[in-house]
Amino acid sequence: MKPVVALVGRPNVGKSTLFNRITRTRQALVDDFPGVTRDRHYADAVWNEKEFTLVDTGGFLLSDDDLFAAEIRQHVEIAVNEADIVLFVLDGRAGVSPFDRDLSDILRRSQKPVFYLINKIENASQHHNIPEFYSLGIDKFYPVSAEHGLGMDELLDEMTAAFPDYELDNTPVDDKEICIAVAGRPNVGKSSLINKLFGEQRLMVSEQAGTTRDSVSLTIEYGGRRFKLIDTAGIRRKGKVTEKIEKYSIMKSLQSLDACDVALILIDASEGVTDQDITIAGYAQDRGCGAMFLFNKWDIVDSDEKDQKKFMDELRMQSKFLSFAPAMTISARTGLRTHKIFDMVESIYNEYSHRINTGLLNRIIEDAVFRSEPPLHKGKRLKFYYATQVSVKPPTIVCFVNYPDAVHFSYKRYLLNQIREVAELEKTPINLYFRERTGKIDFSDRIPDTPANKRYAEKKKRKSVKRKKEREIQQERKKARETKDSQNSF
DSSP: OOOEEEEEOSTTSSHHHHHHHHHTSOOSOOOSSTTOOOSOEEEEEEETTEEEEEEEOOOOOSSSOSTTHHHHHHHHHHHHHHOSEEEEEEETTTOOOHHHHHHHHHHHHHTOOEEEEEEOOOSGGGGGGGGGGGGGOOSOOEEOBTTTTBTHHHHHHHHHHTOOOOOOOOSOOOTTOEEEEEEESTTSSHHHHHHHHHTSOOSOOOSSTTOOOSOEEEEEEETTEEEEEEEOOOOOOGGGOOSHHHHHHHHHHHHHHHHOSEEEEEEETTTOOOHHHHHHHHHHHHTTOEEEEEEEOGGGSOGGGOOHHHHHHHHHHHOGGGTTSOEEEOBTTTTBTGGGHHHHHHHHHHHHTOOOOHHHHHHHHHHHHHHSOOOOBTTBOOOEEEEEEEETTTTEEEEEESOGGGOOHHHHHHHHHHHHHHHTOOSSOOEEEEEEOOOSOOOGGGSOOOHHHHHHHHHHHHHHHHHHHHHHHHHHHHHHHHHHHHHHHO
16 A cells, blocks of 8 residues: 655645645645645655655644634544654744644654655745744754745655555556536535545535535545545636635636536525526536536425425426436435435446447437438438447537538437437437538548559559540540531531
């Protein structure tokens, strides 16, 4: 198993910047504002051909001035207990803080190997601030700059040299991991649902809207299948988003929708279907991922209003563009019907990654056109020559016709419904495109430029020139005969 390295420190000392630097990604959300990171972030990294797992944590505070301070402390303690090595990040500009002393005492009691980093040391004049940190009772510090990469080589060399002996897990990893993004408005229960599916309080949950700021991914195995769950920040209407950090959070949420196979769109059942819920569903549809609607908080809906048919009819009326997406009522708090989510997601994914046999696809199109012929285009018949599936995730089909622009959207919808019905693809989006058949394809530019091919081309050219001259001579002789015959007739 790979070693685990935990990044800890008080707020705004540069832990997330260091996390992105070591992992060579932009996975962690970074801003010049304390308290951006709240949940634990895990990512794999490599240095000197040694692999390890890096954990980013929220800023450590012993006081409860911050609403989430107690939960962040709990996440930091879990990360330290899991870690083989701890990187304690200090702020070289701000100097020593009382919270640094508190965390230093906690790390001493943990008896874990600790590397003490003084971040934001970017020039020689800032090295004069280092002696202040010896008051913590530490012998060795590593002055670094996470933003500019200064001092990182020495730190990572010594850190990897201190790794315990380990063996990599060579068991084959399922390359068909299903990526699930949980999206929705703020405070609809996204983090609570992932905690329920994960089986522990892995993500921070609060009654306050906007608790989750960054997209956090977790991996879980269920029924012999690997699932990657991505918790996203709540997406509000654009007009209500004013803070820069919230804009970045929404951008990360939309990127998660780009990367996922299936999007779980959570709706607060106690509030019903809102316009913003439909807008978020539109984001999922634009990105071509599979989708599933979940009415959360079903346990707190009044018994007089618990009419599933009414909720489903309202949803289908407002989200006609996602008529293929299944819907279900759940409760993340009590676990109502949450055990059915993975099975439904796997069913959606199987259709999402399905490839239709070309012969079957052409028979479906042929039968559909035979049952209902398309309307004429400028008095000419619209012909469907053949169809083929060019990609999956989602299934993408191209039909070659004589007039692509003449296919009405209603007839396109008819063909899509026929494909869904016969191919049994009722839970996945399908892309259907129409192209004009161009006829003969010229492969001359693909012939290798070899001496033999050049001789053949010259010989072919001479022969074509000779035949052209022969045809011209035959035409002249024919005209001469016709002229002579016309003179004899007079």
